[in-house]
Amino acid sequence: MISVTISILVYAALAFVAALGALEIAALCRGLDGLAWPIGVRHRRLGNFVAGLLMALSLAGGMLAKLLIEPLGPLLSVMVILVALGLALLVAILGATLRLRRRRQRNSTALRGGKLVELGPLQARFYQPGREGASPGVCLLPDPTASDDNLHALVQTLVESGIAVLALDWQSLGSVDRLMLQGVVAVGVSHLARWPEINAARVGLIGVGLGGDLALRSAAMDQGVAAVLAIEPVLSEKRPWEGLDALSLLSWFEARRRVGRWRYSPLVKELDALTTISGISPRPAAVIVGCLGGTETVEGLEILRNGGACSLVPAAHNRAVQCAIDWFKEHLV
Amino acid sequence: MTDVLYFYVSLFCVQHSLFHELPAPVNHVLEFLAGWYAAPLGLLLIVFVYWFVGVTATDRLANQRAVLRGLMSALIAWILTVLVQLLWLLVLRGPQWKETVAGWACWEGVPSACPAAAIGFALGATLWRRNWHWGMGCVLATGLWAVAQVFVGVHYPLDVVVGAAIGIGLAWWLRSMAWLDRPLDVLIRLARRFMLA
Numbered sequence: 001m002i003s004v005t006i007s008i009l010v011y012a013a014l015a016f017v018a019a020l021g022a023l024e025i026a027a028l029c030r031g032l033d034g035l036a037w038p039i040g041v042r043h044r045r046l047g048n049f050v051a052g053l054l055m056a057l058s059l060a061g062g063m064l065a066k067l068l069i070e071p072l073g074p075l076l077s078v079m080v081i082l083v084a085l086g087l088a089l090l091v092a093i094l095g096a097t098l099r100l101r102r103r104r105q106r107n108s109t110a111l112r113g114g115k116l117v118e119l120g121p122l123q124a125r126f127y128q129p130g131r132e133g134a135s136p137g138v139c140l141l142p143d144p145t146a147s148d149d150n151l152h153a154l155v156q157t158l159v160e161s162g163i164a165v166l167a168l169d170w171q172s173l174g175s176v177d178r179l180m181l182q183g184v185v186a187v188g189v190s191h192l193a194r195w196p197e198i199n200a201a202r203v204g205l206i207g208v209g210l211g212g213d214l215a216l217r218s219a220a221m222d223q224g225v226a227a228v229l230a231i232e233p234v235l236s237e238k239r240p241w242e243g244l245d246a247l248s249l250l251s252w253f254e255a256r257r258r259v260g261r262w263r264y265s266p267l268v269k270e271l272d273a274l275t276t277i278s279g280i281s282p283r284p285a286a287v288i289v290g291c292l293g294g295t296e297t298v299e300g301l302e303i304l305r306n307g308g309a310c311s312l313v314p315a316a317h318n319r320a321v322q323c324a325i326d327w328f329k330e331h332l333v
Numbered sequence: 334m335t336d337v338l339y340f341y342v343s344l345f346c347v348q349h350s351l352f353h354e355l356p357a358p359v360n361h362v363l364e365f366l367a368g369w370y371a372a373p374l375g376l377l378l379i380v381f382v383y384w385f386v387g388v389t390a391t392d393r394l395a396n397q398r399a400v401l402r403g404l405m406s407a408l409i410a411w412i413l414t415v416l417v418q419l420l421w422l423l424v425l426r427g428p429q430w431k432e433t434v435a436g437w438a439c440w441e442g443v444p445s446a447c448p449a450a451a452i453g454f455a456l457g458a459t460l461w462r463r464n465w466h467w468g469m470g471c472v473l474a475t476g477l478w479a480v481a482q483v484f485v486g487v488h489y490p491l492d493v494v495v496g497a498a499i500g501i502g503l504a505w506w507l508r509s510m511a512w513l514d515r516p517l518d519v520l521i522r523l524a525r526r527f528m529l530a
Contacts, residue, residue, distance in 0.1 A: 015374055022378040026385035034528075035385075055378075059371065066365045074448065077369035081377055089529075243525040244385065244393075255528050 007069045008080055014061045015081045019088030021054030027092070034247030034255065037095030040103075097251035114155075114167070119191055122184050123172035127155055127165040128197060136202035136226075136332045137164035137195065139188045141218075143209030144170045144181060145261035151208065154321050158206075161325050162333060166192045178270040185218040193224055202226050204332050206324060210234050210262065212287065213273035220279030227284045227331045230273070231320055237268045277301050284331040288323050302327075335433055338425075338444070345483075345490040346439035355484075367485040372449065372478035376456055379470050380404065383460065384530070394521065395463060397530055401517045403459035406503045410451035413499050418445035439489075447488045450479040450496030451503075458504035 020037070027036035028047045039047035072080060114125035129135050138158060142149055151167065158165050168188055170176060185205070193200040204227040207215030212230025219228035239262065246255035262268065277285060286302035304323050355363070365371060384400045387393030421443050434440045453475025461468025479493040488496075507513065524530030 011370055014370075018374055018378060019381065022382050026382045029382075029386050032385070058374070062370050062374075063362070063365050066361070066368065066370075071368045071370065074369045078373055078377075081370075081374050085377060085381055242528070243530055244528060245390075246528050252528055 003070050004072075007072050008076070010065050010069055011062075011072055011077065012080045012084045012087075014058045014065065015084035016088050016091075017061070018055050018058035019085045020092060021051040021058070023088055023092045024051035024054070027096075030244070030248070032244060032247040033100065033249060034096050034251045035092055037092045037099065040096075040099060093252045097253050100251045100254070114165075117166065117191070119184065119187050121173055122187070123169045124188060125167045125169070126195075127159045127167070129159050129162045129164060131162050134197060134199040135162055135164050136204065136328075137166065137192045137198040138204040138206045138328065138332070139185065139192055140165050140167040141185060141205065141207040141211035141215050142168065142170060143211045144176055144214070144267060145210050145265050146258055149208060153318070154206075154208075154324065157321050157325050158328070161329060163328055164192070164195070164198055178267055181214055181267075182218055182221065185214060186222055189218070189222055189224055200224075202332050204228060204328065206328075207231070207233065210265065210267060210271070213268065213271040216273040216280065216285065217271050217276045219283070219285065220276035225283065227328070228280060229285075229324055229327055230287045231324060232289060233273055233287055234262050234268050235274050237263055239263075286327055288320050288327075290320075338434075339437065341444055341491050342437060342441070342489055343439045363481045363484050366477055366481035367487055372453065372474050375474045376453055376471055379460075379467060379474070380456060383464075383467050393530075394518075397521050397524075398514060398517050399459055399463040401520060402507050402513065403456040403504070406455040406459055406500070406507045407452040410455040410496075410500045410503050411448050413503070414446040414448040414451045414496055417495065417499075418443070421445055441486050441489065444489055444492055446499055447479055447482060447492040447496035449482055450475060450493045451500040453478060454497045454500030455504045456500075458501045459508060462504075462508055
């Protein structure tokens with residue numbers, strides 16, 4: 001009995017090591033940072049080396065174990081390997097979560113620079129392009145359910161393209177409901193329009209995730225908005241599950257948390273962005289989604305596809321950002 | 334019946350006698366390969382990685398369907414090999430068979446379909462029809478496993494042939510069942526909910 005237990009433990013440990021290596025290879029192949037452990041997808045060569053080493057170790061260990069301990073029977077052996085695979089998956093998810101959390105702590109996602117603006121209870125940051133004369137401006141609405149999104153790249157590229165940005169910070173508000181959010185957006189838009197260096201006729205809205213839903217609804221209500229762009233809006237609580245792709249930028253736990261927030265947030269239903277789209281016409285409106293395909297227009301709404309980006313962290317994807325800039329250059333600048 | 338059984342156990346019997354003349358380290362490697370650690374782990378790791386790879390979402394869905402089909406055919410193939418063994422045991426019961434086979438040089442016990450070949454070729458054939466590179470990996474690992482089992486004397490060479498026929502046949506049969514896609518898609522959707530597909 002003891003020898004069988006020892007055999008089970010030894011073979012399980014060896015299979016676990018090999019499975020970790022295989023998972024590392026799978027994560028590197030697909031660029032799944034949320035599954036890559038012990039090495040992240042940024043260090044592909046090292047990751048492949050470590051994965052190969054783990055599998056070679058497991059094979060050599062198996063040969064050695066054959067000399068020292070009792071081999072397992074067919075059924076028991078397969079069960080031990082399956083359990084080891086499951087454990088390896090669990091450990092890879094946990095390890096990658098810790099690694100991504102450490103990285104997140106090192107690289108703060110809060111927006112820096114710009115000018116801090118107080119809009120009643122709301123704080124915002126204003127970024128102005130360096131060029132002379134009145135420039136177009138956009139009010140940037142982060143996802144109210146994921147206020148720790150990294151929006152640096154989006155803000156920086158907009159400003160470099162000559163568009164002023166007023167980035168709202170939901171964290172300064174505490175708990176929010178639909179009416180409060182809409183009120184704050186209206187204040188932001190009017191504040192931007194009154195800014196001396198901004199062309200009041202060319203003020204737009206850009207929203208990310210659930211912020212995109214808010215942007216579409218606010219644009220329908222506010223005629224002062226010249227153009228509106230939503231990056232990966234939620235639109236419906238029946239949105240399909242993101243799946244493994246979410247792990248390309250997020251840890252498994254973070255991805256589950258974000259999907260859960262979108263799925264169960266009352267804001268999705270209350271904002272009901274789909275029904276408000278007709279109210280925006282004839283002003284330009286567009287959404288950027290992560291599916292493959294070209295550009296198309298549906299009832300006054302342009303649909304721009306950016307080629308399979310992770311929809312849970314839309315603003316972190318270069319193609320989504322470039323898509324947004326190109327669209328604003330066409331409709332606002 | 335006796336002739337059929339004699340033909341079955343004595344075909345390629347020479348390989349078994351060769352095994353005893355091989356150097357000890359080679360025997361050790363063969364015994365290691367014939368066991369239920371290296372090859373099953375290799376096969377499961379191939380399937381495990383194949384679940385995650387794929388350039389587009391459509392590719393990945395097709396890969397995941399192939400993995401589930403492969404696992405299903407491997408499981409059924411394993412059960413069938415057990416049934417084949419039970420059938421042989423039923424046929425060869427009684428003392429008269431013991432007397433008959435006692436003088437056969439190649440007799441190593443009651444024949445059965447080789448589960449290693451059945452499982453491995455079921456997986457390999459399923460993956461082969463989706464992507465022959467991955468299928469080839471499975472087939473090579475299984476080939477090594479089955480040949481090692483024959484050399485070690487765990488199975489007769491024809492056991493491997495029967496096992497391979499069961500595995501490949503089942504894989505082809507399950508692959509042609511288009512209606513299976515629906516229940517498999519339900520499983521894949523469930524895995525998607527947990528960000529695992």
